[in-house]
Amino acid sequence: xxxKRGLISSLFxxxxxxxxxxxxxxxxxxxxxxxxxxxxxxxxxxxxxxLKAGMPxxxxxxxxxxxxxxxxxHYQGKKNxxxxxxxxxxxxxxxxxxxxxxILKDVFDNNDAVLLGITVDNLPTLNAWTKEMGDxxxxxxxxFWPHGAVSKKYGVLRSSGVSERALFIVDxxxxxxxxxxxxxxxxxxxxxxxxELEKLNK
Numbered sequence: 512x513x514x515k516r517g518l519i520s521s522l523f524x525x526x527x528x529x530x531x532x533x534x535x536x537x538x539x540x541x542x543x544x545x546x547x548x549x550x551x552x553x554x555x556x557x558x559x560x561x562l563k564a565g566m567p568x569x570x571x572x573x574x575x576x577x578x579x580x581x582x583x584x585h586y587q588g589k590k591n592x593x594x595x596x597x598x599x600x601x602x603x604x605x606x607x608x609x610x611x612x613x614i615l616k617d618v619f620d621n622n623d624a625v626l627l628g629i630t631v632d633n634l635p636t637l638n639a640w641t642k643e644m645g646d647x648x649x650x651x652x653x654x655f656w657p658h659g660a661v662s663k664k665y666g667v668l669r670s671s672g673v674s675e676r677a678l679f680i681v682d683x684x685x686x687x688x689x690x691x692x693x694x695x696x697x698x699x700x701x702x703x704x705x706x707e708l709e710k711l712n713k
Contacts, residue, residue, distance in 0.1 A: 546643065548601050555694040558675055560666025564688055568594075568681040569664040573629065573652040576638055581627065581650055583681065591624040591711050592681040593704070596662060598673040598695060600632045600640035608676070608698045609651075610644050615701060622708040623683070627652055631659045631673055667692060680707055 562569075572582040586592050595612070597605040609628055619626060626649035630637065633655040641651055654661045654674070662674035669675060678699055680689040689707040693699045 546601065547603050547606060548599075549603055550599075553695050555696060556675060556692055557669040557671070557695075558667050558692070560677075560690070560692060562666055562679075562687060562690065564690065566687050567685055568592075568679065568687050569661075571661045571664065573654060573661060574634060575650045575652050576634060576641065577650070579650075581652055583627075583685070586625060586681075586683075587685045588683055591622060591683055591708070593619070593624060593626045593708070594665075594677075594679040594681065595626060595628050596665070596667050596674040596677040596679075597628065597630050598669070598676060600630060600636050604676070604696065604698055605630070606640075606644060609641075609647055611698065611701060613646075613648060615705065616648050618705050618708060622711055624680075624708055624711070625649065629654050629661060629674070631655055631662060631668075669695075678704065680711070682711055 568583060570583055572580050575581050583592060583594075595609070597608060599605060612626055628647070628649055628651045630651075631654045632640070634653045637651055637653055641647055659668040659672060659674065662668040665677070665679065667675040667677045675692050676695045676697075676699070677692045678690060679687055682688050688711060691699055691703070
């Protein structure tokens with residue numbers, strides 16, 4: 512039954528992702544018109560992580576928008592964790608990427624997974640930005656101080672002081688099962704994330 516639900520979820524995302532990504536991009540461009548800072552095209556990747564699939568994920572504790580301190584260790588033995596590092600608030604691709612995960616909530620639930628959004632911005636900035644984006648179902652964490660310390664641990668801190676656009680999937684044992692340090696100018700495809708999440712139960 513789980514495999515059937517996973518197949519349906521995968522098909523849904525693959526068919527819907529193209530439509531939804533364009534809809535999200537249009538919605539964000541309208542909603543943020545005059546507010547977004549567009550840095551233009553950036554060097555696709557500006558760091559090199561030493562982490563690999565099969566290695567333990569570095570531990571961390573970061574403050575969230577709710578005021579709660581959230582630790583990766585809290586989920587060990589309970590949930591698979593997806594870490595979504597994004598470069599900066601109020602930028603076009605980031606403002607499209609995180610709302611896009613709202614359509615994957617069921618996929619995360621079906622695969623015993625949670626999502627943690629991480630950026631080097633401070634909490635007041637994140638608070639204002641996420642309110643403009645609308646409801647996000649996952650915790651948003653600030654890696655502001657010490658500046659970019661967690662991003663640096665994961666090897667995804669760029670020379671400009673922002674993080675790469677990166678995804679790490681950490682299983683219930685705290686082991687990295689997948690990671691993608693993506694072209695900072697592009698949003699990682701939803702269907703790839705779905706596929707990698709479903710591998711955790713095989």
